[in-house]
Amino acid sequence: MMSTTKLNINKKTYAVEVNPSTPLLWVLRDHLDLVGAKYGCGVASCGACTVLLDQTAVRSCSLPISAIGDKSITTIEGLSENGDHPLQKAWEEHDVPQCGYCQAGQIMNAAALLKSKPNPTDDDIDQAMTGNLCRCGTYLRIKAAIKTASTY
Amino acid sequence: MTLIKTSINRRSFLSAALLAGGGMMLQFNWLAGCSPAERKALKMPDEWFEMNSYIKIGENGVITLFNPNPEFGQNVKTSLPMILAEELDVDWEQVIVEQADFYPERYGRQFTGGSQSIRQAWTPLRMAGATARQMLILAAAKQWQVSAAEITTDQGILLHKSSGKKAHYGEFASSAAKIPVPAEVKLKAVSDFKIVGTSKKNVELKNILSGKPLFGIDYKTEGMLIAMIVHPPAFGMRLKSMDDSIAKTMPGIKSIFTIDSLTEDIVQNFFDATSFTKFAVVVGNSTWEVLQAKKALKVTWEQEPERIFTMASSWTPGAENIKAKYPAGLESSEDHRATMKEASKKPGNILRRNGDPESAFKSAAKVLERTYTAPFLAHNTMEPVNCFAHVTADKAELYGPLQAPEFIMGTLSQRLGLPKEKIHIKLARMGGGFGRRAYGHHLIEAAVISKQIQAPVKLVYTREDEMTAGIYRPTYSATYRAALDANNKLIAFHVKAGGIPETPIHPDRFPAGAIENYLAEGWQIPSNITIGAFRAPRSNFMAAAEQSFLDELAVELGKDPIDFRLELLERAKTNPVGEKNDYDAERYAGVLELVREKSQWKETPAGVHRGVSAYFCHNSYVAEVVDVVMKNNAPHVEKVVAAIDCGIVVNKDAAINMAEGAIVDGIGNALYGELSFKDGAPQKDNFTTYRMIRMNEAPKSIDIHFVQNEQAPTGMGEPPFPPVFAAVANALYKATGKRYYNQPFINELPKKS
Numbered sequence: 065m066m067s068t069t070k071l072n073i074n075k076k077t078y079a080v081e082v083n084p085s086t087p088l089l090w091v092l093r094d095h096l097d098l099v100g101a102k103y104g105c106g107v108a109s110c111g112a113c114t115v116l117l118d119q120t121a122v123r124s125c126s127l128p129i130s131a132i133g134d135k136s137i138t139t140i141e142g143l144s145e146n147g148d149h150p151l152q153k154a155w156e157e158h159d160v161p162q163c164g165y166c167q168a169g170q171i172m173n174a175a176a177l178l179k180s181k182p183n184p185t186d187d188d189i190d191q192a193m194t195g196n197l198c199r200c201g202t203y204l205r206i207k208a209a210i211k212t213a214s215t216y
Numbered sequence: 217m218t219l220i221k222t223s224i225n226r227r228s229f230l231s232a233a234l235l236a237g238g239g240m241m242l243q244f245n246w247l248a249g250c251s252p253a254e255r256k257a258l259k260m261p262d263e264w265f266e267m268n269s270y271i272k273i274g275e276n277g278v279i280t281l282f283n284p285n286p287e288f289g290q291n292v293k294t295s296l297p298m299i300l301a302e303e304l305d306v307d308w309e310q311v312i313v314e315q316a317d318f319y320p321e322r323y324g325r326q327f328t329g330g331s332q333s334i335r336q337a338w339t340p341l342r343m344a345g346a347t348a349r350q351m352l353i354l355a356a357a358k359q360w361q362v363s364a365a366e367i368t369t370d371q372g373i374l375l376h377k378s379s380g381k382k383a384h385y386g387e388f389a390s391s392a393a394k395i396p397v398p399a400e401v402k403l404k405a406v407s408d409f410k411i412v413g414t415s416k417k418n419v420e421l422k423n424i425l426s427g428k429p430l431f432g433i434d435y436k437t438e439g440m441l442i443a444m445i446v447h448p449p450a451f452g453m454r455l456k457s458m459d460d461s462i463a464k465t466m467p468g469i470k471s472i473f474t475i476d477s478l479t480e481d482i483v484q485n486f487f488d489a490t491s492f493t494k495f496a497v498v499v500g501n502s503t504w505e506v507l508q509a510k511k512a513l514k515v516t517w518e519q520e521p522e523r524i525f526t527m528a529s530s531w532t533p534g535a536e537n538i539k540a541k542y543p544a545g546l547e548s549s550e551d552h553r554a555t556m557k558e559a560s561k562k563p564g565n566i567l568r569r570n571g572d573p574e575s576a577f578k579s580a581a582k583v584l585e586r587t588y589t590a591p592f593l594a595h596n597t598m599e600p601v602n603c604f605a606h607v608t609a610d611k612a613e614l615y616g617p618l619q620a621p622e623f624i625m626g627t628l629s630q631r632l633g634l635p636k637e638k639i640h641i642k643l644a645r646m647g648g649g650f651g652r653r654a655y656g657h658h659l660i661e662a663a664v665i666s667k668q669i670q671a672p673v674k675l676v677y678t679r680e681d682e683m684t685a686g687i688y689r690p691t692y693s694a695t696y697r698a699a700l701d702a703n704n705k706l707i708a709f710h711v712k713a714g715g716i717p718e719t720p721i722h723p724d725r726f727p728a729g730a731i732e733n734y735l736a737e738g739w740q741i742p743s744n745i746t747i748g749a750f751r752a753p754r755s756n757f758m759a760a761a762e763q764s765f766l767d768e769l770a771v772e773l774g775k776d777p778i779d780f781r782l783e784l785l786e787r788a789k790t791n792p793v794g795e796k797n798d799y800d801a802e803r804y805a806g807v808l809e810l811v812r813e814k815s816q817w818k819e820t821p822a823g824v825h826r827g828v829s830a831y832f833c834h835n836s837y838v839a840e841v842v843d844v845v846m847k848n849n850a851p852h853v854e855k856v857v858a859a860i861d862c863g864i865v866v867n868k869d870a871a872i873n874m875a876e877g878a879i880v881d882g883i884g885n886a887l888y889g890e891l892s893f894k895d896g897a898p899q900k901d902n903f904t905t906y907r908m909i910r911m912n913e914a915p916k917s918i919d920i921h922f923v924q925n926e927q928a929p930t931g932m933g934e935p936p937f938p939p940v941f942a943a944v945a946n947a948l949y950k951a952t953g954k955r956y957y958n959q960p961f962i963n964e965l966p967k968k969s
Contacts, residue, residue: 066467083467083504090504094442099434100427102647103503104598105679109903112598140427147426155425159417159869162877163289164424165431165598165647190912197903199598199648200289201880203914205873 069129073098074142084130088122089113091129092139100140100168104197111196114169115139121176123195140168143175151175154213162200170196174210183214258312265389267348268397269322270300270341277372277386279306282316284323285333286619287420288649289877290933291870292333294419296341298866299334302411303345303404306385307371313419318621318641326643328619329654329749331834331931334866338928346401348392352385355392371410406864406926415869420645432616432644433602433676440604440672441470442503443665444510446496447685450896451745452546454520455494463498463513468505471669472498472513477661482630483537484527487623490657491686491746497665503676510678520544523744531623542744546896549591549691552716555741556693560587564712564737567723570794571733573699576708580699584772588696588761590959591890593689593750594900596908599647600682605662606672611638612663617646617653624656631660632667650881651749655687680901688891689750690715694761698769699733706773707733713758714739717747720754726804726832727766729797730784745893751881752934755833756941760886760959763829763942768955777828777946778812799832803861806923807839810859814921815841824854827946829939834931836862837923840879842943843915844951850968851951853883853944857919858936863927872920875936879918882940884909890960907962 071078073096080095092098092115101124104112108123115124116138143149151171161167170193177184177192184192189207198206261274272280281297297313316323325336349369356374357364360381368375372385423430448454460472478484478493496515500506523542529535577583603616612632618624621641629636646653662675677685694713701707709731713721719738728734750756770780782805787793789801808830811817820826823845830839843855856879865871888907892899900906920936945956948965956964 082502086502086504090502093434094502094504097436098427099429102431102598103433103600103676105903107679107902107904110598140425143426147422152425156417156421159415159421159873161289161418161421161424162291162873163598163646163648164418164420167424168427171425186916193911195910197598197908197910199596199650199881199908201877201884201909201914202873203880203911204876204916204918207911 071129071132072134072136074138075136080129082129085128087125088115088127088129088132088137089124092124098139098141102165102169104166109195110166111173112166112169114172114196116172116176119176119179121173138172140172143171149175150213150216151178151209153216154209157212158205158209160202160205160209162202166196166198170198170206174206174213177210178214184210258310261386263390265393267351267389267393268344270344271304271348273385273389275386275389277310277384278312279304279310279372279385280312280314282314284316284326284337286326286328286621286643286646287315288328288617288619288646288653290328290333290874291418291867292328294416295334295867295870296337297419298411298416299338299341300345302409303342304349305369305371308411308416310372315643315645318643320622326621327623328649329651331836331934334929335835335931342403343401346403347397350398350401351392351395352388354395354398355388356383359388359391412864412866413868416867418870430645431599431647432604433599433647435604435615435644435674437604437606437672440674441499441501441669442506443497443499443662443673443675444506444678445661445675445681446498446510446513446515447492447681448517449684450546451491451686451893452520452544452896453517454492455496456516456518458496458516459514463509466505466509466512468501469509470499470501472496472509473668475661475664475668477657477664478525478627478631480525482526482627484525484627485531485623486527487620487655488627488657489655489687489746489748495661499665499669499673507678519546543742545744547743547745548894549892552691552893553589556589556691556714556716559714559739559741560693560695560712562739564714564739566735567721567738568728568734568736568794570728570731571708573708573710573733573735576733577697577699577710579701580707581702582700583697584700584769585695585697586765586768586957587693588764588957589693590691590757590760591892592691592745593885593889594683594891594906595650595652595750596683596906597646597648597650597652600679601658601677601685602675603658603662604672604674605659605666607632607663607667610634611640613640613642614659614663615642615644616659616662617644617649618656618659619646619649619651619653620656623654624659628660628663632663650751651753652687655748679903683901683906684898686746687748688745689753689756690718690720690747692720692757694720694758696761696765698765700772704773706731706769709733710735711762712737712739713761714741716741716745717743720757722754722758722798724796724798726788726799727784729792729794729801730788732793734793751878752833752938755831755934755938759829759831759833759938760941760945763831763939764945764955764957767827767942767946767949778808778817781808781830803837803923804830804832807837807859807861810921810923811839811841811857814859814919815857817841825947825951827943827948827950829941829943829946831935831939833938834934836860836930836932836935838935838939840936840939840943842940842947844944844947846951848968850966851948853915853947855917856915856940856943857921859921859923860936861923861925862932862935863925863929865922866929871922871932874932875920876918878933878936879940880909880914882937883915883944884913886941886944886959887913887962888960
């Protein structure tokens with residue numbers, strides 16, 4: 065059933081008229097035109113749809129908006145004002161992307177990692193990033209960029 | 217030569233053409249600044265002057281370069297314009313790149329595949345850049361009343377040294393655009409290159425990293441509906457009937473119906489490969505609503521009899537039509553393995569014979585025989601199949617991920633009953649391709665759906681739809697035999713390879729040409745499981761089998777694996793066997809020598825287990841050394857060193873990135889890649905069961921080394937992929953003492969303790 069759900073996304077408040085069981089991913093993409101979070105699997109096993117729920121990385125494809133409540137959501141579009149978050153800068157420095165499809169999810173997942181561990185080791189990065197697939201195989205650059213970002 | 221007067225707010229004719237189709241709600245960034253940091257500082261010109269299909273110059277000296285080929289992560293959107301910029305002799309910071317639409321009359325070949333983008337565009341793009349540069353020089357010469365030969369250029373500036381006259385390109389763009397195209401132009405010497413051979417960052421970086429809409433799946437127009445399809449659950453099945461009584465009442469659902477994407481009257485071509493032609497379709501307002509109704513739709517299926525269809529026998533216009541078919545039946549991997557085993561024991565089609573291999577094998581003191589197999593693979597591009605279509609009575613507009621627009625245009629035109637010039641295909645950035653998107657069935661499906669509902673629509677496959685829809689890398693088997701005489705000398709070589717439904721063999725590749733008595737045979741078994749190109753088709757399996765066998769043979773002969781390959785290549789170079797050997801033995805040996813040096817091959821560190829492999833495909837040569845270490849008693853690929861000869865490297869860091877990716881991809885598929893079937897149904901449908909390589913399984917380091925030469929550039933996207941499989945297998949042998957003949961290797965590897 066349709067109802068109004070209030071969402072706090074990228075420091076703005078939105079009121080969306082959708083079935084509250086709709087996953088956040090589709091609300092972002094279809095209703096709010098925030099398409100940075102990508103659909104990859106729909107079952108939380110590729111990480112392309114990763115966003116932040118407060119400070120935690122979540123798979124937006126499997127998070128119904130009814131479960132969000134007052135928590136704030138940050139998507140890649142809201143990670144920084146001008147695309148200059150340390151991770152975005154490091155991703156540029158290492159020219160990480162190939163196709164680019166998974167990269168917003170990778171960056172958002174890494175953003176949560178750096179919040180909890182500002183100076184992650186290789187093992188920390190492996191452990192945190194294992195849920196994010198990159199079919200082009202840019203893993204080495206992603207890891208290098210996370211380490212670079214942690215030095216900024 | 218056409219003069220285009222484009223006002224500043226009409227950002228480009230591309231987006232203007234699209235706006236005519238119904239308006240965009242999302243602001244697509246067609247313009248990608250080459251220098252992300254400086255992009256904002258670039259002032260757009262008031263007027264653009266078109267020098268040719270690829271180059272527009274603004275009166276203020278800003279340059280627009282068009283990328284003709286579809287971008288799927290191989291970085292052509294940056295690398296191809298670099299070639300134009302080199303010969304045009306401009307400042308890369310003054311360049312804007314735009315993606316061209318599908319427009320073969322302007323751009324010729326617009327196919328991303330076969331690692332051919334750079335190779336095939338090399339000369340035409342250099343010519344286009346040099347021609348425009350020469351026209352600017354001629355325009356300046358006329359105005360300045362000096363000889364054109366005395367005018368030089370540097371980074372977008374025209375200079376006449378003796379008179380001191382100087383101008384930027386924009387000042388002469390208007391007059392140069394009116395000058396007839398010179399009959400001859402001079403190309404730069406390789407040693408004078410300033411842009412080609414350097415590393416330029418991906419022109420789309422900023423947009424990718426800030427989540428801008430770039431991909432087909434991000435596309436949206438006013439009034440656009442969402443469509444999903446339901447396809448049969450198994451190959452060999454077809455739609456019988458459907459019950460939409462519940463689904464059609466669900467919220468947001470507009471329409472439910474069935475479509476025939478390809479009708480019997482259509483003459484198909486090779487890239488029309490599609491497993492299913494009749495679908496149930498659900499159309500609605502939003503993706504989630506359509507997905508719910510798709511689940512509620514009740515469809516019944518039935519077995520499909522043999523499907524016969526008409527196909528053009530080649531790409532050439534006017535080629536004769538032939539009858540092709542998909543057999544009936546519900547196939548299983550268990551049966552595939554049995555039929556392949558049987559086929560590999562029967563004589564195949566002889567594809568090459570040198571000397572007298574049969575007698576040599578009869579007289580052999582010893583014969584080494586090994587059989588290698590690999591399963592079907594799904595491409596699993598991160599962005600699932602999707603396509604926007606808006607079809608009206610007199611035209612069609614399509615936008616989606618597609619590698620090979622020219623190969624679907626004819627079929628689209630037949631199916632829609634519209635002439636080709638009324639069908640407009642825009643080329644979206646693709647979230648991966650790997651060959652999957654050479655097949656344009658989704659354009660036809662989206663177009664037929666749009667025509668039926670008379671509205672703009674975006675067709676979206678779920679991950680499950682995509683993984684179970686076919687067009688896979690085939691399953692293969694190859695049997696190798698080597699005959700050794702009493703002195704343990706190699707006297708004959710035999711390869712017999714086949715697959716379902718195609719043979720993977722390239723009979724004239726190495727080691728053909730290097731062995732006196734040589735026999736190559738192929739076989740194939742028909743199937744209704746559709747297959748298609750998958751990163752280095754056929755090579756990705758043959759390299760695995762051949763380079764594993766040569767490794768085992770080297771051990772049998774008591775030789776170092778690199779020395780053994782170099783000996784064979786020396787024979788192929790100095791005294792080749794047969795006349796038709798499609799590789800250059802010297803360049804092949806070159807990459808092996810380079811990888812031997814760079815990996816410090818002979819100085820394997822303690823605890824490291826090392827394997828080598830080398831292969832030639834897509835006009836390039838790659839050798840790789842893989843280091844495996846044991847972690848908790850299970851093997852882990854720790855390091856890879858690669859040597860690549862692909863001629864001139866256009867964009868160095870982008871090429872390194874792609875090679876790193878190909879190596880990670882190869883390790884992943886060698887260890888984990890597998891799609892099996894039961895009663896026609898694929899046994900995996902999402903990443904929960906289809907294992908893909910993840911960050912913790914990737915090597916810690918990958919070192920890429922290029923052979924330095926001035927050869928015209930050749931393939932880069934595919935060649936680094938095939939050799940990895942055997943390099944991994946050969947290193948695993950060193951680590952575990954066991955040979956790995958059947959992919960994926962994970963099935964036989966020791967488990968972590």
